[in-house]
Amino acid sequence: MGWTRPFELVGRGFLRVLDEAGELLLLLVQTALWLIRPPFRFRVLFKQMEFVGVKSINVVILTGAFTGGVFALQSYHGFSLFGAESLVGSTVALALTRELGPVLTSLMVTGRAGSAMAAELGTMRVTEQIDALYVMAVNPVQYLVLPRIVASIFMLPLLTIIADFVGIVGGYVVGVGLLGINSGIFIAKIVEYVEFSDISMGLIKASFFGLIMALVGCYKGFYTTGGAAGVGRSTTQAVVLASVMILGFDYVLTAIMF
C-alpha cells in the first residue's frame, strides 16, 4: 500500500488546484452575467474605485519612485562598465512600463486592497451579512463582487500610469541628479526606445492583474468559514494566491503580447 501514498498526495493536491480554479472561474462567470443585468450600482462602484484607486496612490508613488531610482543606480553600474551610461534612461523606462510598473503596482495594491476585500467579505460572511443580502433579495455577487472587480480593472492601469511616470522621474533624479548623466540624452533615449505599445501592453497587463486581485480577494472572502480565524486565513490565502497568480500570468501575458 505504502508506495501509492506519494501519488495520492500529488493527486489530491492537483484535484484541489483544479477545484479552486473551477470555483474561481464560476465566480467570474457569475460576475460577468451580472455585468449586463440591472440595477447598475454606480454609487457602490465609485466607492470601490476610490478605495482601490485613490487610496492606493501614496503607496504606488512610493513604490514607483524607489523602484525607478534603484533601477537607475543598478543599471548605471552595469552600463558604465562598457560606457553605455546613456542607455540608463531608456532601460529604466522600458523596465518600468513593460514589467515593473504593472507588476509591482498590482502586488502592492493586492497587499492593500485585495486583502481588505477578502477580510471585508469574509467578515460579512461569518456575521451573516451576506445571508442578510440574500434575504433582502439582493444578490451579493452583484452587490459586493461586481463593483470590486470592475473598479480594480479600471483603477490598476491608472495606478500603473502613475507608477510608470513617478518611476521614470525617480530614475531621472538618480541618473541625472546624482550620477551625472546628461539630462538631454537621458530623455532622448527614452523617447527613442520606448514605444507606445510598451506602455499600452503594460496597462493591459495591469487591468488583467486587477481582475485577478479582485476576483481572488472576493472569492476567498465570499467562501470564508470558521469565524474570526477563518477571516484571517482567507485574507492571507487571498494575498498569497493573488500574488502567485499575478506573477504566473505576467509570464504568460508577456510571452503572448511582446
Place this chain on the structure above:
Amino acid sequence: MDDYIIQLIDVHKSFGAQRVLRGLNLNIPRGRTTVIIGGSGSGKSVMLKHMIGLIRPDQGQVLVDGQNLTVMNDRQLNQVRTRFGMLFQDAALFDSMNVLDNVSFPLSEHTKKPAAEIHQVVAEKLRLVGLPGVEAKMPNELSGGMRKRVGLARAIALEPEIILFDEPTTGLDPLMSDAINRLIMGTQAELGVTSVVISHDIEGAYKIAHNVAMLYQGRIIAQGSPDQIQANPDEVVQQFIHGRAEGPIEVI
C-alpha cells in the same frame, strides 16, 4: 382552516456527520403567529433559514404558497424573498453602514420612494422598536439589544407579508421584551402578517403565539395553541416548558 403559507415537508439537513433536521414536518398557518421553541443547538435557526431558502435541505420540500423553494433558481427565489422580512439571531446589520442606511436598505432596493419619504419610514420604524433618533449611529456603537432592535426595524421596514424572527427578545430587558412582543402582536393584528418567532421566552411565547411548535431531535414533536401545548402529556414537552433539568432531555 387548512390555510398554510409555509410548509416544511420531511426536511432532512446534516452538517457533515451531524444530523440536525431529521424528517421535519411543519405547517405555518397564514396570518398567524407561530412560535418555535426547542433546546439550544436543536436546529431552530437552521430550520428558519430553510423557510427563506438560505439553506437548502438535503432531502424534503419547503413550500411557500405551494411553490417549492428547493427547486427554484436565483431569480424565482428573489421574487419569493421580497415577501419576507427576517431578523437574524445576531442581527446581521451591515457594519459598514449607519443605522439609517441599514434600515432603509430594503426600502431603497425595492421601492421607488424618494429619499425624504424613506427617511420618514425609517424614523417611524425606529420609533416602533424604541430607538428614535439613532439614525446616525454605526452598528458597532450600539449595544447588543439595540442592534437586535435595529435588525427588527430593518425586517419590518418593507411591511412584508411574512416575518421570520430569530429570538427577537433574547438579550433585552423585561420591559423591552414586552414592548417587542407587543410590536409583534400589533403588526400581526393590524397587517395580518404571518410571523414565525423563535423564542426561549416561554411566557412571552404563550402571549404572542396562536400556534406553538416544539423542535426536538430534528423533528417537530408537538404543535398546537399555547393551551394545547401546556396540556401536552409528552414528558419532553413538559420538561422543556417548565424548565426542569431532570427528565428525558439530557441537559449536561
